[in-house]
Amino acid sequence: MRSKSPWPLSPAVTVYAAPARFPEVDQPAYAIYLIPSPAPELPACLACGTCCFSRLDTFVRVSGDDYARLAERADSLVRFDGNRAYMRMSDGHCSALVIDPHSEQFVCGVYATRPQLCRELARGSGACLAERDAKADRPLQARNRAKV
Numbered sequence: 001m002r003s004k005s006p007w008p009l010s011p012a013v014t015v016y017a018a019p020a021r022f023p024e025v026d027q028p029a030y031a032i033y034l035i036p037s038p039a040p041e042l043p044a045c046l047a048c049g050t051c052c053f054s055r056l057d058t059f060v061r062v063s064g065d066d067y068a069r070l071a072e073r074a075d076s077l078v079r080f081d082g083n084r085a086y087m088r089m090s091d092g093h094c095s096a097l098v099i100d101p102h103s104e105q106f107v108c109g110v111y112a113t114r115p116q117l118c119r120e121l122a123r124g125s126g127a128c129l130a131e132r133d134a135k136a137d138r139p140l141q142a143r144n145r146a147k148v
């Protein structure tokens with residue numbers, strides 16, 4: 001959901017109320033983000049990769065259906081924390097993300113079978129812009145590390 005600020009904030013700011021992408025609670029959660037207006041232009045997802053990055057080990061929740069869809073990749077890509085499952089993280093990003101230093105692209109290695117949470121994050125949505133606003137520098141740093 002994207003909404004203009006109902007409050008007399010600077011007109012240079014847009015308020016986004018976006019579903020928390022990977023809530024650590026069982027209840028639906030929303031986060032409020034302040035994004036510069038107009039929203040900055042987005043790169044193609046393959047040139048971005050930002051929403052696959054996090055320092056949390058519990059970033060991408062994996063449901064039973066997600067686990068089944070990952071099939072033979074599930075054991076290597078999913079970790080369990082109690083009775084919950086999450087995509088493994090590696091070097092600050094989901095371990096399914098492939099960073100190609102030659103094409104400089106960020107490719108989901110399980111795109112066709114990725115978890116539902118990843119499917120729900122729409123490019124250009126408030127959640128996408130919030131991800132970009134918070135950590136767009138991280139994939140670029142990781143790509144530079146991959147080039148070395």
Ligand code: SF4
Pocket residue numbers: 042043044045046048049050051052121122123124128129131132
């Ligand atoms: S959905 Fe948004 S944050 Fe994610 S890769 Fe695409 S442009 Fe980047």
Ligand code: SF4
Pocket residue numbers: 051052060087094095096097098107108109110111114115118
């Ligand atoms: S499963 Fe794919 S889209 Fe989802 S966080 Fe991992 S690399 Fe990104």
